[in-house]
Every structure is written in structure tokens, then in C-alpha cells.
Amino acid sequence: MVGPLDVVKIRFQVQLEPISMQHTARTKLPSHYTGFLNAFKTIVKEEGIRGLWNGTVPGLLLTIPYTAVQFVALQQCKEAAAKLGWTDRSSTVVSFASGALAGAAATVASYPFDLLRTTLAAQGEPKVYKGMTSAARAIYKEHGLSGLYRGLGVTLVEIMPYAALQFGLYDAFNKAWDAAAAQRRQRRRQQSSSSSSSSEELLSSKLEDHKLKSFTCGLAAGLIAKLGSHPLDVAKKRYQVAGLPRSLRASWCHIWED
Secondary structure, eight states: OOHHHHHHHHHHHHOSSOSOSSOOTTTOSOOSOOSHHHHHHHHHHHHOGGGGGTTHHHHHHHHHHHHHHHHHHHHHHHHHHHHTTOTTTSHHHHHHHHHHHHHHHHHHHHHHHHHHHHHHHHOOSSOSOSSHHHHHHHHHHHHOGGGGGTTHHHHHHHHHHHHHHHHHHHHHHHHHHHHHHHHHHHHHHHHSOOOHHHHHHHHHHHHHHHHHHHHHHHHHHHHHHHHHHHHHHHHHHHHHHTTSOOOHHHHHHHHHHO
């Protein structure tokens, strides 16, 4: 469901021209994508509806090693911290550090798929690569194995603060929520009688509060983490497509600038 949004985001991130309808002094060309809806319409018009799902296959394959390695590494980091006795004394620091290390490990394990996803999603018409396999072969042939890890350094710089904020803030928000909920429950106990109906109401309220807590804390942590690391994500996408063949229009922009 989020594939088309990801394609549009990547097109904006790697677009050479500013997002403006006016001709720029630097390129002398109008911007190809001038807005969110314009990008959707342009991609569908030039590439068909399938263009909104460019890079879906490597994107799906990316999630398998990334998610698996991320949660295993996160658990291992927290267990190691617990053995060293760090959990009780500096649980917040452990959450941030564990998230950063887990994000780095997951990125290294899945990076070639991330590069291929970006490469396929960024190309317009005419297409340079027919699919994931042809893109992988062409990149390997021209740049070797290191070509599949192009931009890994800046990606680690981007993913470590993102993952640290995501997991660290999630744990911090959960603790703050639990503290506030405990105070509310304490006030309710003082105001209500100890009847069975009151106990059932408190249990039901606690379950509903847990669901809302998970959703709200996850949403807030993810949003803050994404906003904080987005400039680095733009730099990562530029590094990933740097030096790779682009569509005819993108190549013409480079020639015009020179």
C-alpha cells in the first residue's frame, strides 16, 4: 500500500531540479515533478500505473533480512547490557544505543536490496534497467561487488540516529505513559469501591489503555525519528544513484549544466 508513496518520495529526493514550476537559472529546465499530486499524475502518464510500484520486489526482499537482523541484534544488545548490569542504571541510554547498533547491523545485512530498490524506483522513462536482476548484474559488472554497497557509509550515518530515536523514544514514551497511567489508576482506586464490577471496569480500561499506548508511542517515536533523520536520508538516496545510468532526461540535465 505504501509502495507508490515510497516511489514518489524517492523521485523527489533524487530530482536534480528544485520543486518549482519555474525554469531555474542553474538548469534552464522546468522541474519534472512540481508537487505531490503532479508527481503521481506524471508517473502514471509516462510509465503507466505499474510505475508507481517500481522497486517493489527488492523492497519486499529488503524487509526480510532487515527486520530479522534488527530485532535479533536489538535483543542481543539488551541482553548483553543486562549481563553487564547497565539496564537498571541507564535503561534509556541502553535503549538508544541498542537501537542504533541494531539498525546498523540490519542495514549492512540488507543493503544491496536497499540500493536496488532505490535504483529501480528512481529511474523514469526510458528505463535503464528492466528489473532487479538486470540492475544487479549491470551494477556488479561496472562497479564490482562494492557497487552494490554504494552509499553504505552515509546510510549508516542516517540509520543509526534514526533507529536510536525510534527505539529509544518508544521505550521512553512507554515509561512516561505507564507512570501517568499508574497515577490515574491510583486515583480511580481511591474514588471507587472494591466491588467486582469496579475491578472488571479497571481491567477493561487497562487493556484498552495498553493498545492505545502502543499505537501512540510507536507513532510519535517513528514520526520524530523520521523527521530528525530525513536530511540524511536524502543524502543517502543521492549517494545510491550517483554514477549510475539515469533516464535520458536526467542525463540531459547534467549535460545542460556542464
